[in-house]
Amino acid sequence: xxxxxxxxxxxxEEISQYNFPKQPEGLYDPLDYFLKIGGKRLRPxxxxxxxxxxxxxxxxxxxxxxxxxxxxxxxxxxxxxxxxAPLRRGQSTVHEKWNLNTAILSGDVLFVDxxxxxxxxxxxxxxxxxxxxxxxxxxxxxxxxxxxxxxSETVVSEKDYIKMIQFKTSVLLGCALQIGAIISGAxxxxxxxxxxxxxxxxxxxxxxxxxxxxxxxxxxxxxxxxGDIISNKKTILLIKALxxxxxSQKAKLLExxxxxxxxxxxxxxxxxxxxxxATDYALNQMETYYQxxxxxxxxxxxxxxxxxxxxxxxxxxxxxxx
Amino acid sequence: xxxxxxxxxxxxEEISQYNFPKQPEGLYDPLDYFLKIGGKRLRPxxxxxxxxxxxxxxxxxxxxxxxxxxxxxxxxxxxxxxxxAPLRRGQSTVHEKWNLNTAILSGDVLFVDxxxxxxxxxxxxxxxxxxxxxxxxxxxxxxxxxxxxxxSETVVSEKDYIKMIQFKTSVLLGCALQIGAIISGAxxxxxxxxxxxxxxxxxxxxxxxxxxxxxxxxxxxxxxxxGDIISNKKTILLIKALxxxxxSQKAKLLExxxxxxxxxxxxxxxxxxxxxxATDYALNQMETYYQxxxxxxxxxxxxxxxxxxxxxxxxxxxxxxx
Numbered sequence: 001x002x003x004x005x006x007x008x009x010x011x012x013e014e015i016s017q018y019n020f021p022k023q024p025e026g027l028y029d030p031l032d033y034f035l036k037i038g039g040k041r042l043r044p045x046x047x048x049x050x051x052x053x054x055x056x057x058x059x060x061x062x063x064x065x066x067x068x069x070x071x072x073x074x075x076x077x078x079x080x081x082x083x084x085a086p087l088r089r090g091q092s093t094v095h096e097k098w099n100l101n102t103a104i105l106s107g108d109v110l111f112v113d114x115x116x117x118x119x120x121x122x123x124x125x126x127x128x129x130x131x132x133x134x135x136x137x138x139x140x141x142x143x144x145x146x147x148x149x150x151x152s153e154t155v156v157s158e159k160d161y162i163k164m165i166q167f168k169t170s171v172l173l174g175c176a177l178q179i180g181a182i183i184s185g186a187x188x189x190x191x192x193x194x195x196x197x198x199x200x201x202x203x204x205x206x207x208x209x210x211x212x213x214x215x216x217x218x219x220x221x222x223x224x225x226x227g228d229i230i231s232n233k234k235t236i237l238l239i240k241a242l243x244x245x246x247x248s249q250k251a252k253l254l255e256x257x258x259x260x261x262x263x264x265x266x267x268x269x270x271x272x273x274x275x276x277x278a279t280d281y282a283l284n285q286m287e288t289y290y291q292x293x294x295x296x297x298x299x300x301x302x303x304x305x306x307x308x309x310x311x312x313x314x315x316x317x318x319x320x321x322x
Numbered sequence: 323x324x325x326x327x328x329x330x331x332x333x334x335e336e337i338s339q340y341n342f343p344k345q346p347e348g349l350y351d352p353l354d355y356f357l358k359i360g361g362k363r364l365r366p367x368x369x370x371x372x373x374x375x376x377x378x379x380x381x382x383x384x385x386x387x388x389x390x391x392x393x394x395x396x397x398x399x400x401x402x403x404x405x406x407a408p409l410r411r412g413q414s415t416v417h418e419k420w421n422l423n424t425a426i427l428s429g430d431v432l433f434v435d436x437x438x439x440x441x442x443x444x445x446x447x448x449x450x451x452x453x454x455x456x457x458x459x460x461x462x463x464x465x466x467x468x469x470x471x472x473x474s475e476t477v478v479s480e481k482d483y484i485k486m487i488q489f490k491t492s493v494l495l496g497c498a499l500q501i502g503a504i505i506s507g508a509x510x511x512x513x514x515x516x517x518x519x520x521x522x523x524x525x526x527x528x529x530x531x532x533x534x535x536x537x538x539x540x541x542x543x544x545x546x547x548x549g550d551i552i553s554n555k556k557t558i559l560l561i562k563a564l565x566x567x568x569x570s571q572k573a574k575l576l577e578x579x580x581x582x583x584x585x586x587x588x589x590x591x592x593x594x595x596x597x598x599x600a601t602d603y604a605l606n607q608m609e610t611y612y613q614x615x616x617x618x619x620x621x622x623x624x625x626x627x628x629x630x631x632x633x634x635x636x637x638x639x640x641x642x643x644x
């Protein structure tokens with residue numbers, strides 16, 4: 001039996017061997033650069049885990065796994081333009097290091113490569129794989145659009161927020177797992193449960209991200225703690241705090257959005273998150289989505305032993321504090 | 323037997339019935355708008371012609387045909403950003419009417435839709451269709467990159483120029499035809515000849531475009547005649563004129579690139595194109611590629627009668643003066 005570490009290693013190796021064409025260098029050099037910036041490679045590992053669960057051939061799973069990772073990187077290159085982000089994991093983004101046109105076009109061709117690799121599966125599974133991938137790719141674009149729309153909306157409902165984070169992030173985790181299952185001959189119901197496992201786990205993960213951004217340990221958390229509060233980002237904490245707040249708490253919270261003393265702002269908003277019950281609510285939702293994901297995993301027709309890696313993965317993701 | 327007009331009508335109808343989702347409107351409204359701007363719909367008609375040649379089901383061919391047109395429109399939305407173009411067929415471009423982020427993301431989701439429609443073919447042909455489409459999509463991106471690269475290069479060879487226009491435009495014509503052939507059960511050699519027919523015909527068409535931009539009838543030609551000369555665009559005429567020019571002609575030509583009297587510039591450059599032999603060379607190349615395309619069509623195993631529409635199409639494209 002393989003370990004998650006081995007799967008990570010396999011994925012890293014496959015990606016490090018991935019060669020873009022040499023010409024035109026203006027198109028491909030930025031992609032070589034961007035892919036080397038790295039990342040957790042969570043998504044391709046999920047494809048391998050999905051394949052492993054149903055006894056699939058890991059070597060065959062590596063191709064669509066890399067395709068999923070290329071797709072993820074394509075969305076990052078374009079999102080970085082839209083979010084006007086100068087840095088990605090501490091390195092210059094493509095539009096910063098090169099320029100806007102390069103980031104657009106290199107992103108486009110990366111999407112082509114993603115589609116090619118995702119399609120590199122046995123013919124009998126191709127139609128199903130493309131169906132899941134296309135649906136997911138569309139949702140990821142819609143999620144990014146909603147995320148941008150939210151910036152200019154005064155009120156965002158919790159339901160819309162959850163849908164946004166699911167589209168922007170969780171569906172691709174579900175898709176990565178499901179494609180691993182499909183190409184390993186899993187039946188439709190099992191593949192669907194595995195997708196739902198990924199979707200719910202991803203949602204739990206995103207809520208935890210919101211929580212850690214406010215309450216994480218500054219020594220462990222990679223980003224600036226309180227960054228979401230400073231930028232008035234409509235996280236589940238802010239959305240729920242505004243909803244649960246008393247009249248006076250709400251007035252205070254709205255006033256704090258304009259507070260220029262940032263240390264005071266972060267501390268005061270966090271206190272209000274706790275006092276309104278928003279923090280507890282978020283932690284509770286995180287647990288609910290986690291349990292939902294486990295329940296889907298439980299329902300899959302496979303031995304407990306073969307599910308071990310996925311239970312372990314869910315547990316690791318749940319307990320991360322970074 | 324169907325006529326080209328009937329195929330155009332079928333394509334127009336299918337595209338007019340194509341519905342993007344209603345939400346998020348910030349993502350899909352621009353696509354509704356852009357698709358309605360119209361265009362010649364050459365590419366999807368070619369897919370139908372490719373299918374028709376091998377007795378394929380035209381209704382089935384309409385889906386990938388629309389996919390090809392969606393892909394073409396995706397490239398236009400992104401190219402318009404990169405070329406900083408305010409207008410497309412007299413209408414505002416997406417990044418002008420909305421904004422940069424909208425044009426990037428709406429373009430991306432249009433690419434997703436293109437993949438979905440192109441993949442909507444009988445399972446037995448799916449792998450081959452995706453292979454051709456992915457290869458072509460990559461080449462189209464590379465063509466756009468080369469086109470942008472050429473702007474800052476002092477010398478562009480004729481060979482590189484031909485490759486650029488082929489990647490940027492002709493390969494998609496070949497791909498459109500070949501996909502029509504593949505899904506209609508054409509054998510590999512016939513499908514390949516049909517691709518080459520489209521590639522060569524498209525190359526002839528692009529060279530004619532360069533010619534008409536300088537020498538077209540201002541009353542018929544849609545764009546400003548002489549636009550390429552004014553902007554010093556490295557067309558086959560300019561590339562070849564610089565290559566064929568005597569020392570004094572070359573000095574004159576290079577001097578004219580900086581001429582601020584635009585009427586004088588256009589007239590003088592055209593005269594030099596004629597005097598150096600560049601005009602004749604371009605017309606000759608146009609004819610050579612046209613003959614090459616016809617020779618590929620000749621070699622396809624199908625009755626002359628069934629090829630009639632494609633001969634007619636080639637002839638129409640050759641004789642257009644608009």
